[in-house]
Amino acid sequence: MHIIFFFPLFTKSLSCIDAEPKDMICSIDYSCTFNTIFTSNCEVFPRVTCTGPRTFSKNISCIYCYQLPFKSIDCEPATNCVPSLEYTQAYCKPLLPCMGNSLFLRNSFCQKTSKSIRTAILLSLFLGGFGADRFYLGYYLIGAFKFITLGGFGLGYMIDLFLIFFGYLGPSDNSLYPERF
Numbered sequence: 001m002h003i004i005f006f007f008p009l010f011t012k013s014l015s016c017i018d019a020e021p022k023d024m025i026c027s028i029d030y031s032c033t034f035n036t037i038f039t040s041n042c043e044v045f046p047r048v049t050c051t052g053p054r055t056f057s058k059n060i061s062c063i064y065c066y067q068l069p070f071k072s073i074d075c076e077p078a079t080n081c082v083p084s085l086e087y088t089q090a091y092c093k094p095l096l097p098c099m100g101n102s103l104f105l106r107n108s109f110c111q112k113t114s115k116s117i118r119t120a121i122l123l124s125l126f127l128g129g130f131g132a133d134r135f136y137l138g139y140y141l142i143g144a145f146k147f148i149t150l151g152g153f154g155l156g157y158m159i160d161l162f163l164i165f166f167g168y169l170g171p172s173d174n175s176l177y178p179e180r181f
Helices: 117-130 132-137 140-148 155-165
Strands: 024-026 037-044 055-061 073-075 087-094 104-109
Touching: 073 104, 117 132, 117 140, 117 155, 132 140, 132 155, 140 155
Parallel strands: none
Antiparallel strands: 024 037, 037 055, 073 087, 087 104
């Protein structure tokens, strides 16, 4: 006897007017007052699957996408860069409807570090009992605790070795390792 499971293939179709702001481009009104609401003509990109008319009118704020505050955009981390204090360009998408291009570049700090995961693992393996791994990654307070308690009584040593080896513990500035182990 065979048991057959039927999974419903019902997927809710997205109306084009409800598409994400990153999936559309809205026309520019040069006469609108900054940050006021106006009616704009928006068009959904061809790559988006949706139902209904692909061009429609929508009430949006009179602000260019690149002018949105940081909390209203989603930027990819800049990892194809040289770690420094200089700004680099990152690709960003809006989270709110806005005028103009919905994919734009914005200044961001490089998210790649000069810290090596191989060095962090070796330090954790051989000198982790003295907190060298935490000092190397920039966690100075925890490193001092591990130094005073000889690796957090052995338990901190083992936990940190596991966290670094599997990539759960990285540099304190939230940057990414340039290579994977």
